[in-house]
Amino acid sequence: MTLENTLSIIKPDATRRNLTGAINAKFEEQGLRIIAQKRLQLTRTQAEKFYEVHKERPFYGELVDFMISGPVVAQVLSGENAVLKNREIMGETNPANAADGTIRKEFAESIEANSVHGSDSLENAVNEINYFFSGIEIVG
Ligand code: IDP
Ligand code: MG
Numbered sequence: 793m794t795l796e797n798t799l800s801i802i803k804p805d806a807t808r809r810n811l812t813g814a815i816n817a818k819f820e821e822q823g824l825r826i827i828a829q830k831r832l833q834l835t836r837t838q839a840e841k842f843y844e845v846h847k848e849r850p851f852y853g854e855l856v857d858f859m860i861s862g863p864v865v866a867q868v869l870s871g872e873n874a875v876l877k878n879r880e881i882m883g884e885t886n887p888a889n890a891a892d893g894t895i896r897k898e899f900a901e902s903i904e905a906n907s908v909h910g911s912d913s914l915e916n917a918v919n920e921i922n923y924f925f926s927g928i929e930i931v932g
Pocket of ligand 1: 846851855884885903904905906908909910912
């Protein structure tokens, strides 16, 4: 058994539609624990830095605009194999390809406004958690 932490972000399309609780229920029903959580209005600089790995991709500018278009909820999710498990709960990036029951299938509006972010590796999870949270804010 490998207990992991991963970073989740509930994106502006979902906070706008008051879906924070519905999305959190998906995590909890499937065995992930929310061990840190805060609602934030990201600045442009903060969003640019968070998505720096996508800087060269054609959608980078629009993605940053979207991520600062309203509040987000940053979270640390904990559980067995939490990184991969969260990716499964989220579903594919493009909601058209996402499996039934996943967050993106049920809630996403588009490939961009796809309701949630989740770390894609344990190494990125550590870096992304440290970007948003200090140790004292994470209560496992
Ligand atoms: P992921 O969120 O499933 O890990 P990534 O490829 O890391 O997907 O892309 C980061 C985010 O960029 C996506 O969640 C989505 O919001 C946005 N995005 C990805 N591909 C596209 C695209 O083709 N057009 C517009 N936005 C995109
Ligand atoms: Mg990604």
